[in-house]
Structure formats: structure tokens, C-alpha cells
Amino acid sequence: MKSFKKYLAEFIGTFVLVVFACGTAAVVGCATDVANSAYLLTALAFGLVIVAMAYSIGNVSGCHINPAVSIAMLISKKMTVVDFIGYVVAQFAGATAGAGVLRAILGAESSLGANGIYHGTQTGVSFIVEVILTFVFVLAILGVTSKKEFSNVAGLVIGFTLTLVHIFGIHFTGTSVNPARSFGPAILSGNTAGLWVFILAPLVGGALAALCYKFLAPEEK
Numbered sequence: 001m002k003s004f005k006k007y008l009a010e011f012i013g014t015f016v017l018v019v020f021a022c023g024t025a026a027v028v029g030c031a032t033d034v035a036n037s038a039y040l041l042t043a044l045a046f047g048l049v050i051v052a053m054a055y056s057i058g059n060v061s062g063c064h065i066n067p068a069v070s071i072a073m074l075i076s077k078k079m080t081v082v083d084f085i086g087y088v089v090a091q092f093a094g095a096t097a098g099a100g101v102l103r104a105i106l107g108a109e110s111s112l113g114a115n116g117i118y119h120g121t122q123t124g125v126s127f128i129v130e131v132i133l134t135f136v137f138v139l140a141i142l143g144v145t146s147k148k149e150f151s152n153v154a155g156l157v158i159g160f161t162l163t164l165v166h167i168f169g170i171h172f173t174g175t176s177v178n179p180a181r182s183f184g185p186a187i188l189s190g191n192t193a194g195l196w197v198f199i200l201a202p203l204v205g206g207a208l209a210a211l212c213y214k215f216l217a218p219e220e221k
Helices: 002-028 038-053 067-073 081-106 123-144 149-173 179-189 195-217
Strands: none
Touching: 002 081, 002 123, 002 179, 038 149, 067 081, 067 123, 067 179, 067 195, 081 179, 123 149, 123 195, 179 195
């Protein structure tokens, strides 16, 4: 039952992320034009959802709501393989359900906040950008969750970091840093071109962050 509650929390968290954050991107028509207020609104939406979920389901599942975070926790030996699989399944299911709700509300013509390859063709640039963005995001998560004394501010730090990477990354890819968040909107909107980039690159970035933090972190006495 305890594991089921954690998986359900991850489902709910990822569902909310897609509905409110991807939904904001779809509703305001987030463009890569930096003069467009939608750019900042979308970045804030993603960050604020993380803050809200961190302080609501964080004490249940840790509020990963992102396979890239879960793989980092697996590598860091902070979760089991069984839980990793359960988390990832719940995250993809939650993101797909969230995209389904957006499609019902916004219609079949909506992009549902799906990600896109930079200029439509620059797959390599998109992959590198997503690895870097995810690396920074997950490294911040590993650092701020490493000590109990940081727990009161962890949700804020993680939310602001996600906002930061979106502010930079939206111009290039719409910012994924989360395979589940990319999968749901892409599948239900039909915008699947380059989807593999937004699944693989964040996982690589998350894994690299975990390995880097292992090397950098002070040894426990």
C-alpha cells in the first residue's frame, strides 16, 4: 500500500505538471520571441507547479514527477529498481492523462505544449541543450535534498531552478528536462518528431548529474 501511494502521488504530480504548465504554454501560445510575455509566463508556470507539488506530495513520494530525477535517485542509491520502475510508469501515465485533459479542453488542433527540435532540424543542438538543462536542474535537486536542514526551502529552490532552465531553454526546444512531460503532449497532439531526443537527453543529463554529484559531494563521516 505504501508503494501504491507513492506511485499515485507521482501520477497526480505529473498530471498536474502537464495540465497547468504545458497547458499554460499551449494557452498563451509560448513563442521563442523574448519580447513575448508568454515566454516568462510559461517558465513561471513550470516552476510554480513544482513548488506547489513539492509541498503537497513531497512528503509522500519525494515529488520526482520526472524520470530524469528518478534515474538520478536510482544511481544515487536513494531508491530501489522496483520503485524506479513504478515511479516512471506512474509519471508517464500521469503525463498522458494530463495531456488527455488538455486535448479535451483545448481541442485536437492544440500543440498541448509539446516540445520541438530547434529550428526543426538541429537535433544535435537540441540534444546537447536538453542534457545541459537537465544536468543543472537535477544537480540542484541532489544538492538541496542532501541535507535535512535544507528541507524547508527545497521546494522553492527546485521550483526556481526549473524556472531558470526554462527561461534559457524555451528558445531552443521549449524545454523538456522531463521525458514524461514531453511524451504525453507529443503523443496526444501528434507532434512526435524528435520525441526520442526529449526522452533520452533528459535521462542522460539526470544520470550525469548523479555521477557528478557523487564525485563532488563531501564524504560522510
